[in-house]
Amino acid sequence: MSILNRGIVIAGPTGVGKTKISIQLAKLLNAEIISSDSAQVYSGLDIGTAKISELEKENIKHHLIDVVEPIQKYSVGNFEREVNKILNENEEKNFLLVGGTGLYINSITDGLSVLPEADKSIREELTKMDIKELYEILLKNDEEAAKMIHPSNRIRLERAVEVFIKTGEKFSILSKKNIKNNKFSFLKIALERNREKLYERINKRVDIMFEQGLENEVRELYHKYGEKLYNLNIIGYREVIDYFEGKIDLERAKYEIKRNSRHYAKRQFTWFKADKDYQWFNLDEISEDEIINKVLKNFREIEN
Numbered sequence: 171m172s173i174l175n176r177g178i179v180i181a182g183p184t185g186v187g188k189t190k191i192s193i194q195l196a197k198l199l200n201a202e203i204i205s206s207d208s209a210q211v212y213s214g215l216d217i218g219t220a221k222i223s224e225l226e227k228e229n230i231k232h233h234l235i236d237v238v239e240p241i242q243k244y245s246v247g248n249f250e251r252e253v254n255k256i257l258n259e260n261e262e263k264n265f266l267l268v269g270g271t272g273l274y275i276n277s278i279t280d281g282l283s284v285l286p287e288a289d290k291s292i293r294e295e296l297t298k299m300d301i302k303e304l305y306e307i308l309l310k311n312d313e314e315a316a317k318m319i320h321p322s323n324r325i326r327l328e329r330a331v332e333v334f335i336k337t338g339e340k341f342s343i344l345s346k347k348n349i350k351n352n353k354f355s356f357l358k359i360a361l362e363r364n365r366e367k368l369y370e371r372i373n374k375r376v377d378i379m380f381e382q383g384l385e386n387e388v389r390e391l392y393h394k395y396g397e398k399l400y401n402l403n404i405i406g407y408r409e410v411i412d413y414f415e416g417k418i419d420l421e422r423a424k425y426e427i428k429r430n431s432r433h434y435a436k437r438q439f440t441w442f443k444a445d446k447d448y449q450w451f452n453l454d455e456i457s458e459d460e461i462i463n464k465v466l467k468n469f470r471e472i473e474n
Contacts, residue, residue, distance in 0.1 A: 177257075177265040177354045178469060179279060181206075181442050182361035183435035184220075184270050185372040187453050191361065192268040193228055194462055199264045199469070202231040204253055206269030206278075209404045211249070212240045214391055217384045218406030220375065240391065241398050250277040250351070257352040267356065272441040279358065281350030286336050288329075296328045307331050314342035357469050360448040361461075362439065367454050369432050376406075376428045385410060385420075405430045 178201075180192045196203050205211075209219040213236040221235065233256055238244050257265060257278075267275055296304065304327045309316040311334050319326045330341035337344065363371070388410040391399050400411050406427050413423040442448055449468070451461045 175261055175353045175355060176469070177267060177356045178465065179206075179275055179356050179358040179448075180266055180268045180361070181272070181275060181359065181448065182270060183368065183438040183442075184431060185375050185435065186361045186363055186368060187371075187458075188268055188270070188361055189222055189226065191458055191461060192266050193226070193230055194458070195465060196230045196266055197228070198462070198466060199266075201264035201266050202233065202260075203266045203268050204233045204256065205235045206249075206267045206271055206274045208244075208246075208249075208271040208274060209402075210235050210269075211237050211244050212402070212404075213238065214240065214387075214394075215404065215407065217379050217382050217387045218404065218410075220379070240395050240402055246273050246277050246282065249274045250282050253278050254351045257354055261353065265354070270438050272438065272445075276445075278352065278354075279350075279356045281348035283345045283348050285333055285341075285344055289332060289336050292332050292335055293328065296331060301327065304328060304331055308334075308341075312340040312342050315340065315345075318342065357465070358445070358448045359461075359465055360442045360450050362450055362452050364452070364454045368435060372431045372435060373428045376424060376431060379406065379427075380424065389414065405434060 178195065178199075180188050180195070182188055192203055195201065205222075207219065209215060210221050211234055212219075215221070222232065234249065234252060237252070253267075267278060269275065299307075301322065301324050304324070305316065305321045308319070308327060308331050312330060315330045319330060321327075333339070333341040333344060362368070384406065388399075388407055391407070392411055392414060400408055402408075409418070409423040409426045409430070412418050412426075413420050418426070451464070453461070
């Protein structure tokens with residue numbers, strides 16, 4: 171039976187094993203999958219983002235993969251609008267949000283804060299100010315925001331001051347006023363592994379990426395998009411481009427991809443652990459089948 175306005179989040183760090191479990195759950199629930207990965211929205215970035223193949227999808231419909239070219243800007247705001255359109259037009263269906271981009275997932279499960287768009291005239295005036303002056307203005311008008319933003323982070327300082335000037339309200343308050351634009355309630359699941367095992371999997375996955383042709387993929391994309399590809403700042407692409415530019419050798423590029431992927435996994439782990447709504451499952455301590463059965467049981471309890 172379809173569960174109206176219910177969904178499941180399958181989150182966790184890169185390389186943990188989200189794909190296989192999500193496919194099995196989608197089959198059992200007759201669900202569609204919404205990719206929640208900020209890199210997989212870009213077409214052509216396949217090997218380096220470990221993008222799911224058509225064969226691996228097993229005929230499960232996937233959304234928000236290959237939706238823009240690398241030259242286009244794509245933000246959490248784009249993601250939030252597109253996912254909510256899918257959800258609100260298909261309220262009778264079951265959906266899984268699967269990925270490791272916590273901000274993207276939160277925009278759907280908890281909503282986004284509604285901040286005013288950038289004001290060109292205000293921003294031009296702020297760029298003329300000394301960074302210390304900017305910080306003092308923010309400290310005077312929004313002490314909480316000043317405590318949250320590092321005094322050397324000019325971009326965030328300018329944004330916080332701009333919001334205050336434009337609205338007369340504190341950035342620290344407005345940024346916490348989230349608006350959720352869908353009627354779905356989500357069971358939030360996070361996967362983990364013992365740290366050493368996870369890091370082994372990440373290192374091995376990087377080796378496999380190079381065996382699959384990561385170097386050629388990056389070369390073709392870099393030839394097509396140039397610096398815009400580098401400016402996306404996606405792990406696996408920037409390091410190989412540095413190799414092409416002669417800044418590092420190939421072995422160093424591989425090392426840095428592995429290291430940066432491990433660091434990214436650690437940040438993801440920290441992000442999801444901070445959200446107490448997640449139910450955690452350690453794939454080194456419990457089988458995939460056991461996890462699936464527990465998730466199905468919890469999901470069906472929501473129905474009743």
